[in-house]
Amino acid sequence: xxxxxxxxxxxxxxxxxxxxxxxxxxxxxxxxxxxxxxxxxxxxxxxxxxxxxxxxxxxxxxxxxxxxxxxxxxxxxxxxxxxxxxxxxxxxxxxxxxxxxxxxxxxxxxxxxxxxxxxxxxxxxxxxxxxxxxxxxxxxxxxxxxxxxxxxxxxxxxxxxxxxxxxxxxxxxxxxxxxxxxxxxxxxxxxxxxxxxxxxxxxxxxxxxxxxxxxxxxxxxxxxxxxxxxxxxxxxxxxxxxxxxxxxxxxxxxxxxxxxxxxxxxxxxxxxxxxxxxxxxxxxx
Amino acid sequence: xxxxxxxxxxxxxxxxxxxxxxxxxxxxxxxxxxxxxxxxxxxxxxxxxxxxxxxxxxxxxxxxxxxxxxxxxxxxxxxxxxxxxxxxxxxxxxxxxxxxxxxxxxxxxxxxxxxxxxxxxxxxxxxxxxxxxxxxxxxxxxxxxxxxxxxxxxxxxxxxxxxxxxxxxxxxxxxxxxxxxxxxxxxxxxxxxxxxxxxxxxxxxxxxxxxxxxxxxxxxxxxxxxxxxxxxxxxxxxxxxxxxxxxxxxxxxxxxxxxxxxxxxxxxxxxxxxxxxxxxxxxxx
Numbered sequence: 001x002x003x004x005x006x007x008x009x010x011x012x013x014x015x016x017x018x019x020x021x022x023x024x025x026x027x028x029x030x031x032x033x034x035x036x037x038x039x040x041x042x043x044x045x046x047x048x049x050x051x052x053x054x055x056x057x058x059x060x061x062x063x064x065x066x067x068x069x070x071x072x073x074x075x076x077x078x079x080x081x082x083x084x085x086x087x088x089x090x091x092x093x094x095x096x097x098x099x100x101x102x103x104x105x106x107x108x109x110x111x112x113x114x115x116x117x118x119x120x121x122x123x124x125x126x127x128x129x130x131x132x133x134x135x136x137x138x139x140x141x142x143x144x145x146x147x148x149x150x151x152x153x154x155x156x157x158x159x160x161x162x163x164x165x166x167x168x169x170x171x172x173x174x175x176x177x178x179x180x181x182x183x184x185x186x187x188x189x190x191x192x193x194x195x196x197x198x199x200x201x202x203x204x205x206x207x208x209x210x211x212x213x214x215x216x217x218x219x220x221x222x223x224x225x226x227x228x229x230x231x232x233x234x235x236x237x238x239x240x241x242x243x244x245x246x247x248x249x250x251x252x253x254x255x256x257x258x259x260x261x262x263x264x265x266x267x268x269x270x271x272x273x274x275x276x277x278x279x280x281x282x283x284x285x
Numbered sequence: 286x287x288x289x290x291x292x293x294x295x296x297x298x299x300x301x302x303x304x305x306x307x308x309x310x311x312x313x314x315x316x317x318x319x320x321x322x323x324x325x326x327x328x329x330x331x332x333x334x335x336x337x338x339x340x341x342x343x344x345x346x347x348x349x350x351x352x353x354x355x356x357x358x359x360x361x362x363x364x365x366x367x368x369x370x371x372x373x374x375x376x377x378x379x380x381x382x383x384x385x386x387x388x389x390x391x392x393x394x395x396x397x398x399x400x401x402x403x404x405x406x407x408x409x410x411x412x413x414x415x416x417x418x419x420x421x422x423x424x425x426x427x428x429x430x431x432x433x434x435x436x437x438x439x440x441x442x443x444x445x446x447x448x449x450x451x452x453x454x455x456x457x458x459x460x461x462x463x464x465x466x467x468x469x470x471x472x473x474x475x476x477x478x479x480x481x482x483x484x485x486x487x488x489x490x491x492x493x494x495x496x497x498x499x500x501x502x503x504x505x506x507x508x509x510x511x512x513x514x515x516x517x518x519x520x521x522x523x524x525x526x527x528x529x530x531x532x533x534x535x536x537x538x539x540x541x542x543x544x545x546x547x548x549x550x551x552x553x554x555x556x557x558x559x560x561x562x563x564x565x566x567x568x569x570x
Binding site: 043064065068069071072074084091172190207208211223225231234236238241243250252 | 327349354356360367369382385437457458487488489490492493497506513516522526527530531535536537538539541542
């Protein structure tokens with residue numbers, strides 16, 4: 001059921017390889033099963049024969065930028081059916097107070113999904129690592145989803161549902177050390193792909209992740225256009241985006257700030273690991 | 286009423302200037318009126334004596350990433366009172382369908398605000414350029430706000446309210462040519478500051494903008510910590526974030542795609558310019 005970049009038929013045309021250079025080469029698209037090629041004002045891209053179903057799990061205490069970064073990238077992607085799935089239809093209060101409305105509840109979402117996504121957060125995310133409603137939903141959908149994905153500490157929830165066992169994955173830098181307790185191997189890339197698992201780093205990595213996925217679902221030329229529409233030419237003001245890049249005192253402060261969260265993440269991961277029921281039925285994934 | 290970076294007392298200590306280099310120098314903070322210095326686990330920062338009031342205008346068709354980028358940066362900033370202000374308390378449907386709940390209506394928000402903010406979008410944004418409720422609110426608050434700000438095409442709404450007349454400003458690349466019709470001079474920086482007007486480029490520029498503002502309100506050391514917490518180490522996958530960086534066919538497609546929007550923006554700007562009532566009372570700003 002997994003679809004790789006190769007399956008999606010994204011191949012460079014022989015002509016363009018012989019051309020003025022790979023960097024400026026337009027792509028030749030051969031549509032994989034379930035897709036056809038569309039031309040929109042000269043922009044050739046893949047279009048699904050029927051809209052892909054995207055399930056984004058949302059929950060109290062989540063970090064809204066983890067969700068909105070990738071969703072904005074998909075917002076320009078026609079032919080998707082996106083649902084924000086929660087335990088109830090009540091507004092979800094995120095970690096900065098912003099309230100988002102779900103479109104669907106877990107129990108109402110029947111059948112397989114093409115893309116499963118979990119955003120991260122702080123304490124609210126750790127709480128989901130032992131929330132049976134969320135874990136059962138991820139479990140059920142994760143086994144057949146074409147893509148199983150997360151941004152930030154959302155990977156801890158995927159991991160608690162057993163979906164990262166035997167996979168390379170990443171998370172927010174402050175908690176990624178908890179991933180091995182969930183059977184994953186930590187990788188430090190901004191967006192980490194291992195077969196059909198795609199996990200991204202902390203918060204802002206969701207934009208890189210979103211564009212990566214748009215390229216997979218619609219072709220790279222389409223994703224290039226979305227990157228331009230999002231004016232994604234970032235200028236981080238302080239060169240302080242990773243613990244190694246940041247000034248030593250900044251890293252020390254932030255590491256200490258996140259210590260309690262990492263401790264909770266480890267404890268929750270230990271509990272998830274020793275949860276035999278989930279462990280068993282996920283060895284087969 | 287304007288507060289500049291200098292007023293906020295962000296000055297480098299003489300000691301650090303003589304040290305190992307400016308890039309790694311911690312800042313000495315001298316609190317401006319209304320602020321005091323706080324030490325949180327070794328992180329010295331500015332704290333307001335009473336919470337700053339932040340008004341973020343939200344409206345149908347807005348681009349949620351324009352709002353959530355900066356708000357996530359502020360989410361880690363204690364001592365702010367943030368309101369999402371709309372015409373009614375109904376959920377606001379954004380340009381990608383995501384529904385956000387307002388916290389306040391325009392008529393209920395009395396008294397001055399410290400920071401006024403307008404996110405951008407497509408057609409929905411152009412509609413606000415002639416929405417008297419929004420323009421009157423911006424008008425009223427904009428004259429006394431310490432900071433008057435926008436991300437993306439939100440600057441067109443600020444401009445339609447007369448708040449950019451005589452100022453340098455920017456917008457989403459696709460519509461910034463409409464700014465001169467509103468009396469602004471186009472500047473092409475990612476985050477453009479002119480006195481107390483701070484406008485940012487398209488969509489993703491909101492993160493750079495948010496961090497810039499956090500530095501102003503809490504000090505640069507604090508903003509460095511937030512940048513690390515957001516893991517803001519962007520890796521745009523396609524080097525396609527501006528019309529000049531992007532591949533020629535990509536730029537051509539996107540420019541054509543946005544042509545109708547630019548046309549609407551120009552028309553709305555012409556209408557706003559010839560609106561004498563607003564024009565008059567804004568010459569004094």
